[in-house]
Amino acid sequence: MRRVAVVGVGCTKVGELWDKSLKDLAVESATKALDDAGVERVDFVYVGNAYSQILQSQGNLGSFIVDSLGFNGTPSISIEAADSSGSLAFHEAYKAVKLGWANYVLVVGVEKMSDSTPEEVAKALMACEDQDYVAFTGITQAGLHALVLRLYMERFRIKHEDVAMFTVKAHKNALNNPYAQFKNPLSVEDVLKSPILADPLRLLEYTTIADGSAALILCPLEEAKKITDKPVVEVLGSASATDKFYLPERIDSLTFNATVEAAKKAFQEAKISIDKVDFIETHDNSTIMGVISIEDLGFAEKGRGTTFIVEEKIPINTMGGSKGRGHPIGATGVYQLVETVWQLRGEAGKNQVKDAKIGLTHTLTGIGNLAAVNILGCL
């Protein structure tokens, strides 16, 4: 099996991009990634998208995006798993290159949400939960997160202030990300004084409606060394796992086993221990999901995630994460990977992590029924 490199990356700004369509976004990020790699054609295109069928009535994104790029003929596959759509598209692309099925593969994550009403988006966000047994109750994603947040604060006697620090750090990091949706520093007080979304979850603890697209090019490591002068970033491990679909069916509502399993497998494949990781780009569509994810990934003990964040043990979501950079759902997994490549190449600007050698990305779908973990390195 071959070693695999990320040889080109690109992304659009994240935000309410009224003048850009789904197609415009995908073409912009893909073109940047192709230019960055110095590659003109690819063997395969993997697309990650969560909601274009619901929000734009547009399906069949594989062929759609191939055509938009003028790559007609090239095989393409579109993958959906809500927040993990981009990560899983990357995972399939990684396998295809690693195992010698394809040489150059383009991965595009894309989402267009701002043309839809907040009600339409709220409904779309529930598509990743069971319609017959969960969504039918009328609960929203924010409502589910609020349940978890309340239980977490009660069980571990954690102050809301400490959880809210996640947003503060996210907005701080986003300040130096030219592609970020939010450029406003926030205090803990700002977060806790913001309107209640679903008690106790506050507006500024939750991600917003966003458009955006991120893309990258994968190829064999040996090939990458030949075609680029930039530091070559290697994919060391990539895995995903599922969990019980319904939150109440799990043994513990505060541990997302999909994350635990995916991380275990990714570390096994990468053959590294967790202390070698220099920074994390983790799932944080709400503050509490960020906190729990850090614990489930193994960076903090259960109930100690907030301490890890407050004490800044290692850099987390260096470009702002989903809260600061923005969360175009199906694209987020690819944004994380693009940002990881920037860090490993030393191109992360003011937020550069010093001597960054290994980075980890993590996405979680819905209220934890699927997770994907990727480990990248530049050794």
Added chain:
Amino acid sequence: MRRVAVVGVGCTKVGELWDKSLKDLAVESATKALDDAGVERVDFVYVGNAYSQILQSQGNLGSFIVDSLGFNGTPSISIEAADSSGSLAFHEAYKAVKLGWANYVLVVGVEKMSDSTPEEVAKALMACEDQDYVAFTGITQAGLHALVLRLYMERFRIKHEDVAMFTVKAHKNALNNPYAQFKNPLSVEDVLKSPILADPLRLLEYTTIADGSAALILCPLEEAKKITDKPVVEVLGSASATDKFYLPERIDSLTFNATVEAAKKAFQEAKISIDKVDFIETHDNSTIMGVISIEDLGFAEKGRGTTFIVEEKIPINTMGGSKGRGHPIGATGVYQLVETVWQLRGEAGKNQVKDAKIGLTHTLTGIGNLAAVNILGCL
């Protein structure tokens, strides 16, 4: 690279199954395939589905179906490409086993259409075309097929009667398929006297609303020989390709290059010539698409597809195809593969193709912007 076998198959009846949900259908077919293989767990689940996000508001089908099967933890990926969703799910699963990433992989194709109104379904069927430049005109899939049918009859001076033969043969074959949606023999006269859907396309030339699910288990060939006494069916070739997204942009509206390219690559991989193929399960969501597909696959010269059908040169759509068996969109590609396995194992009952050694399956998305071809053999 390892040789890959289909070691278990299963499917539900196709039809308007009012008492069965999306989940019920997926579990039924998957359980049958697992039982057929004698396998209790798998390493990975690939799901093919086209419209659950639009028709049921249900996304994230990978994790959803894994949970429904009690396989919690198992990684899973859901793939969408309209009519080719099931074929592409199979393609990714095939690669995963071939290249040694997974040993036992479950592929589930599933679609639930009958709970929606005909208007909702008609809109969903257009999701695979460009919303901004094609769907917005108000044209339906049937309308697009009608344009192609008219051009085909005019250019090649083909009688509508000869095209309509496709339906007649499909319904004849479906009579002996216990899982088929339609069990009524039809004459050419019946087809041509049926109401006009979009001039000149008649109602009985087009597929209908259907629910259904088909599943299969893949594993390494050597492993399959150990665990089953049934004839072992091998995957010899699997490929997909895309084409210009818009029909009018193509050089020829009567040749679907996605099919031509995918077939070329699948035959190359299988290292066999076309004359070795004993039967075809080809795309036929309308009569004219069936006729053109046979030509594009290389079984007949351009303009001679109807002759091929009328003269029954080799068996086509032996279990009724999309018209007779029914067309639960995202599941159809897997149904074709299940039926191919039945033929190759000698389990196809009254429609058994004598001495069937090699079968080919083919799906086409929308008006031809993506195609997938698989070649299976029992040598």
